[in-house]
Amino acid sequence: MKYRVLLTFFCCIALAGLFHSNAAHAYLQDEIQVYDDEINAKGEYSLELHLNTTPRGNQQQGYPGEVVNNNNTRVTPELAYGLGHDLEAGFYLSYSNNNNSFNYAGVKARLKWLPYQEEKGDPFFAGVNVEVSDTPYPYEPSRYNGELRFIIGKHIDEWLLAFNPIFDQALSQPLVHQGPVFATATRVSRNVSQEWALGGELYTNVNQVSQPIVYPNMNNVAYAMVYYDGKPIAFQAGIGKGISHNADQTTLKAILSIPLP
Numbered sequence: 001m002k003y004r005v006l007l008t009f010f011c012c013i014a015l016a017g018l019f020h021s022n023a024a025h026a027y028l029q030d031e032i033q034v035y036d037d038e039i040n041a042k043g044e045y046s047l048e049l050h051l052n053t054t055p056r057g058n059q060q061q062g063y064p065g066e067v068v069n070n071n072n073t074r075v076t077p078e079l080a081y082g083l084g085h086d087l088e089a090g091f092y093l094s095y096s097n098n099n100n101s102f103n104y105a106g107v108k109a110r111l112k113w114l115p116y117q118e119e120k121g122d123p124f125f126a127g128v129n130v131e132v133s134d135t136p137y138p139y140e141p142s143r144y145n146g147e148l149r150f151i152i153g154k155h156i157d158e159w160l161l162a163f164n165p166i167f168d169q170a171l172s173q174p175l176v177h178q179g180p181v182f183a184t185a186t187r188v189s190r191n192v193s194q195e196w197a198l199g200g201e202l203y204t205n206v207n208q209v210s211q212p213i214v215y216p217n218m219n220n221v222a223y224a225m226v227y228y229d230g231k232p233i234a235f236q237a238g239i240g241k242g243i244s245h246n247a248d249q250t251t252l253k254a255i256l257s258i259p260l261p
Helices: 002-019
Strands: 021-024 045-056 073-084 087-098 101-116 125-134 144-156 159-170 181-191 196-209 221-228 234-242 250-258
Touching (some): 159 196, 221 250
Antiparallel strands (some): 021 196, 045 073, 073 087, 087 101, 144 159
16 A cells, blocks of 8 residues: 555656756766665765766757756766665765866765665655755856756566656845755666666656646757676666657767766
């Protein structure tokens, strides 16, 4: 019963966002990831390097001076620490290589809470991730922003299903008075060996909640993915294809898990 109630709740959130959204909201593409049930144990550190580049991207600016994704590369190290009690804290430091110049692109802090875990005997995993960011103007119209990302998923034999309904809210001018922006991130993957998995990810709808759909402004990208959970460096990597008019047409991404002493 607990499982069905929570699953229905998240599905309603997702459908509400899909059918009540409007103009695309520009955002720094520092992290392209579906959150699943990975979480550090108490006192455990981890370091990840988020990399993505867009050889064929949208060139239309959403606001004056925006740094668009086309021909740009983003590099973001993330340090995370397990707090215990199903909590994990993370810190990001973002850089962007645009116009042949490597530039600072902001910082972000997050807190992940995962009270439902299959390893603890729950029939699914579920939680929430809260982030706040400080991003310079060329990369976001509002300097301060917040994100609320729900996490729900399940392991079924060799399969992993994970779904993230995401709400972004500007916390400073000029967009602070607008409603939250809705997006989703979905992963379906299958283990093909002890260390390797193959799958796909879908990122869709970066649009303002409670407004009519404007399909050309939607940003929907599907990725073919490979996942490696072994030594010396675990990683995931993929090739993304835009499946809506306003989306970046080709994006390459990778996340490297850097071993710590």
